[in-house]
Amino acid sequence: SAVISQKPSRDICQRGTSLTIQCQVDSQVTMMFWYRQQPGQSLTLIATANQGSEATYESGFVIDKFPISRPNLTFSTLTVSNMSPEDSSIYLCSVYLWTSQETQYFGPGTRLLVL
Amino acid sequence: QKEVEQNSGPLSVPEGAIASLNCTYSDRGSQSFFWYRQYSGKSPELIMFIYSNGDKEDGRFTAQLNKASQYVSLLIRDSQPSDSATYLCAVGGNFGNEKLTFGTGTRLTIIP
Numbered sequence: 001s002a003v004i005s006q007k008p009s010r011d012i013c014q015r016g017t018s019l020t021i022q023c024q025v026d027s028q029v030t031m032m033f034w035y036r037q038q039p040g041q042s043l044t045l046i047a048t049a050n051q052g053s054e055a056t057y058e059s060g061f062v063i064d065k066f067p068i069s070r071p072n073l074t075f076s077t078l079t080v081s082n083m084s085p086e087d088s089s090i091y092l093c094s095v096y097l098w099t100s101q102e103t104q105y106f107g108p109g110t111r112l113l114v115l
Numbered sequence: 116q117k118e119v120e121q122n123s124g125p126l127s128v129p130e131g132a133i134a135s136l137n138c139t140y141s142d143r144g145s146q147s148f149f150w151y152r153q154y155s156g157k158s159p160e161l162i163m164f165i166y167s168n169g170d171k172e173d174g175r176f177t178a179q180l181n182k183a184s185q186y187v188s189l190l191i192r193d194s195q196p197s198d199s200a201t202y203l204c205a206v207g208g209n210f211g212n213e214k215l216t217f218g219t220g221t222r223l224t225i226i227p
Contacts (some may be wrong), residue, residue, distance in 0.1 A: 104207075
């Protein structure tokens with residue numbers, strides 16, 4: 001089965017700075033998804049990233065705050081810009097993989113704390 | 116606005132008993148249904164998916180889907196302490212490459 005990795009696994013950042021999170025999949029996938037999970041909450045989809053086109057953002061999320069790159073079929077980055085303490089969350093990338101059906105699998109997540 | 120609702124718990128179940136987790140969804144057009152298990156500090160792990168009405172069994176886990184009632188459940192038989200986790204229900208559209216809407220999760224504790 002494919003492996004999904006994320007870097008960094010965790011980080012502590014200062015208010016006003018930016019952090020870029022990387023997601024690498026060891027097989028080619030059409031779409032990659034970026035989620036946020038705030039403390040004690042469920043998962044909220046930030047955006048869907050297709051290779052070769054602009055990401056599609058969900059309501060409440062904008063490109064200036066969460067720019068996404070998708071340079072090829074195995075890699076994506078999410079940047080959290082001009083961070084505030086409210087951005088402290090786990091950020092997860094996910095992809096659809098074919099096993100017996102196409103199902104969505106998650107990377108290990110990036111734990112971000114903004115001071 | 117698609118909604119997925121779960122009882123947040125905590126749900127406490129004695130070891131060896133059956134744990135029953137429930138989920139309702141608002142979008143009648145939903146086609147795919149998933150249960151994820153999330154241990155504290157870890158990312159969600161897919162444990163079951165179901166697309167058709169009825170029951171689907173995989174080891175100690177059974178997923179049940181009733182599209183008419185817009186209801187999906189997960190049964191865990193012979194509950195073990197290692198089953199203690201938060202269980203997330205997720206609902207999607209047609210097969211493949213569809214974004215999922217997640218419930219808030221039910222925290223399950225298995226009591227030895």
